[in-house]
Amino acid sequence: MTALYEILLYVSIGVFAMMAAIYVRSGRASMFHPVTVYLAFHFVTFVVRPPFAYYLQYNDMYDAFNFHPTIEEKIIVVLATNLGVVTFVLAGLWFGRAQTRLGEVSDWQLNRYLKPVLVTCVVLGIPAAWSLWTVLGMTSLGMTESQYQLDYATGVTINTTSNGYLLEAQLMLATLVGMFAYVFRFRWWSILPFVAFVILRAGTGGRGPFIAATFFFILLYLYHSRQRWLTATTVALGGLALVLFRLVGDYRLSGFQELFAGKTAGENVERLRFLESMDWANLEFFEYLVHVVPKRTETYGYFVSVLQLFTEPIPRVLWEDKPIGAPIKLFNLFDYGTPYGGTYSLPGAGWLELGWVGIVILCVVFAWLYGKAYNRFMDRPQSPYTVMLYCAFLATLIVAVRDGLLITVARQALFYVAPVFAMQLFAIAYGVAGRPATDEPEAGTPGAETLATSPQERRKLRAAEFSGSGL
16 A cells, blocks of 8 residues: 555656646646646645655654544545546636636726725725734734634634734735736836735734735736746745745744844744645645544535635624634534644545545636636736736635635635725726726827837837836
């Protein structure tokens, strides 16, 4: 059985290569397709990492979860993750069948959205900045433990003393800073709010929002420069974000604690090996799920966790007896171990709900959700609003496939997509929205000269602008 597992580790490489080849040959491959996001997640988590974890014996997660998988359970996980990537890629190509088309959003159109974006940044940015500053203060003073408490019976962290909407309003900054840079065409000074947000958000000890903000920023920049794939600049930016992700993950404490509270961040943290930390431990948590469900629980989840979509929006301060997590639970994973901090992954969550069938169902649902959004974006006239809306929604997929939960999509969309909707409302109020994207401005309108040129000439003009943009 051990030999079979080792063979399957190499089979996973072949399956990934085959799915990547099918995707590329489809002609739809680009950074704007949801399949790209899932393939990248699967490659790192379930293709590259498992051999390192197996041959270098990454056992710390097993000790933390208080279990050790059998070789049969490890084999099931390898097969299940391959089923997940095959299902998502094929379903993603089926539902997201439109060809990638990066439309010509003119300077004139961007100029018309300057005022709506600036008003949105003021109206939503002020409470969002207050929220971020409040959380930074709580972090520096060590108050987050009293604000958010871990329920040890379920492993769910809950807000016990205030309104979670107010504290999470900071997440809107992840979208606002990207919108600001986009409408100002990524001039160097327009990038400063993005840099400030990433640094300050890292100071809270949380990583997901600044990773989503970075991906959103990269997507907008690629669209603006008419690039389907990462450029040297965006690769460098993504690399810096991953380095920061690793540093914050290793230490878990912010520099603000050292600065304001006299604490040395992570002074007792041991040096971790390549991809060894909890941040990359979807494999071990999936093995824990197979270890427990359904052999020990004697049942699956049967998707009753979806009901949390209806209870989650109600603040706990208004519902004292609000259920922790999903309102209905058929079993508790913490009755069989201590998997604190574990994340399901998309195929892992599918296994929890209904085994092999659950993996197929959940991967198809996610592929349908993001594939339909991709189609809608590519098949319709593109404007600054649709560009920002789709890129903000696609940015939620990174954390969503890592968690594997629909509630994660809903939570992120509430804060990441809301600023774009608010901007469009202001655009309608100012008479900006509603005019067809193909309309040309009247003579003398800023940007008319740009529209009057051919697409090839407009690309040359933009290339000249990018060369002086600081990127």
